[in-house]
Amino acid sequence: MDKIFDLIKKEEKQQKELVYLIPSENFISDNVKAALGSCLSNKYAEGYVGKRYYQGNKIIDEIENLCQERALKTFGLDENIWGVNVQPHSGCEANLAVYNALLEPGDKIMSMYLPDGGHLSHGWQTEKRKITLVSKIYEVEFYKVNFKTQVFDYDEIKRQAQKFKPKLIISGGTAYPREIDYEKMEQIAKEVGAYYLADVSHEAGLIAAGVLNGPFKFADVVTMTTHKTLRGPRGAMIFAKEDLVDSINKSVFPGLQGGPHIHTIAALAVALGESQTKEFKKYARQVVKNAQVLAKVLIDEGLKIISGGTDKHLVLIDVGLGNGKRVAEKLEDNGIIVNANTIPFEQSSPFKPSGIRIGTPAMTTRGWKEDDFEKIGKKISELI
Numbered sequence: 001m002d003k004i005f006d007l008i009k010k011e012e013k014q015q016k017e018l019v020y021l022i023p024s025e026n027f028i029s030d031n032v033k034a035a036l037g038s039c040l041s042n043k044y045a046e047g048y049v050g051k052r053y054y055q056g057n058k059i060i061d062e063i064e065n066l067c068q069e070r071a072l073k074t075f076g077l078d079e080n081i082w083g084v085n086v087q088p089h090s091g092c093e094a095n096l097a098v099y100n101a102l103l104e105p106g107d108k109i110m111s112m113y114l115p116d117g118g119h120l121s122h123g124w125q126t127e128k129r130k131i132t133l134v135s136k137i138y139e140v141e142f143y144k145v146n147f148k149t150q151v152f153d154y155d156e157i158k159r160q161a162q163k164f165k166p167k168l169i170i171s172g173g174t175a176y177p178r179e180i181d182y183e184k185m186e187q188i189a190k191e192v193g194a195y196y197l198a199d200v201s202h203e204a205g206l207i208a209a210g211v212l213n214g215p216f217k218f219a220d221v222v223t224m225t226t227h228k229t230l231r232g233p234r235g236a237m238i239f240a241k242e243d244l245v246d247s248i249n250k251s252v253f254p255g256l257q258g259g260p261h262i263h264t265i266a267a268l269a270v271a272l273g274e275s276q277t278k279e280f281k282k283y284a285r286q287v288v289k290n291a292q293v294l295a296k297v298l299i300d301e302g303l304k305i306i307s308g309g310t311d312k313h314l315v316l317i318d319v320g321l322g323n324g325k326r327v328a329e330k331l332e333d334n335g336i337i338v339n340a341n342t343i344p345f346e347q348s349s350p351f352k353p354s355g356i357r358i359g360t361p362a363m364t365t366r367g368w369k370e371d372d373f374e375k376i377g378k379k380i381s382e383l384i
């Protein structure tokens with residue numbers, strides 16, 4: 001037997017034994033896993049449904065069609081108003097495809113600041129260095145949370161947008177524990193004549209279940225990864241208003257990618273089917289309840305929680321200047337998997353950040369309830 005299978009077995013055992021609290025991780029179902037490991041991985045299908053560059057794709061067309069239908073249904077979208085591309089290989093590529101479709105090189109993007117919870121793929125750069133390809137192609141400026149409240153001040157974002165005049169405004173991120181006011185973001189974008197992209201990678205499953213508000217009434221384009229709260233395979237989707245769909249599709253293929261991963265698209269279709277069940281809605285509600293209990297316990301234990309709580313599936317703790325990595329390693333030594341994260345107005349570096357980020361999606365899939373999170377919250381504070 002190939003040594004790789006020994007390693008997979010070891011990893012499988014570990015995933016059953018440790019406590020996984022990284023907000024962007026989850027445990028897929030056996031059906032999602034079966035589709036991922038299926039013969040669909042053998043097939044090349046460059047192009048789109050009914051317009052492939054390779055033969056032998058009639059069944060593949062049915063699979064991609066079904067996935068698109070389920071994606072629109074999951075988010076309650078009218079196919080006359082919205083289209084969806086299910087081919088992006090990852091969230092970063094989905095976002096890049098949107099920029100490539102809507103912008104010209106040199107155009108301006110305004111997005112959420114990384115240390116305040118933004119994402120790399122929204123054009124991360126520092127004052128000294130253009131780190132991402134996006135920041136090299138486009139002119140990027142970031143908006144930040146308010147120093148006192150640690151949440152967004154939409155009037156301030158508006159003033160900044162009026163001055164900077166971006167062609168694209170992006171909301172969404174990886175560590176912002178509060179709901180985003182999509183309506184206000186749309187108003188700001190409209191006022192300055194910008195497109196509005198809502199990246200709901202983290203919140204997708206919670207929006208699908210109706211536990212959080214969605215951006216679909218307000219955004220021109222919505223991107224999301226499929227493997228976090230949505231509990232599907234690793235991948236991404238781009239939802240776009242009908243008039244933008246064609247350019248988005250061309251931007252994904254042939255603009256950026258070659259053959260779509262049909263096994264992933266099939267697995268996504270399975271996950272989207274699961275997301276429409278009563279059990280999933282119950283799961284999503286429990287994810288948020290668990291995060292709110294966790295935040296309360298941590299606060300009661302005297303820890304500093306960014307923004308004073310959470311509206312969703314994650315909690316960000318300020319563990320003191322540059323202590324994030326040390327705390328994350330200490331927790332790992334005790335079987336608890338979290339990640340070190342920057343916090344708003346971070347005074348240390350991304351390699352030695354001052355926070356840790358804790359999420360409830362994975363362990364809620366494992367069946368954890370409020371009392372489990374109360375216990376783990378107490379243990380985490382003890383270890384900190």
Ligand SMILES: Cc1ncc(COP(=O)(O)O)c(C=O)c1O
Binds near residue numbers: 090091173
């Ligand atoms: C908000 C957001 N956008 C994009 C991505 C990128 O996704 P991927 O890792 O699939 O490229 C992530 C992943 O963490 C994310 O949180």
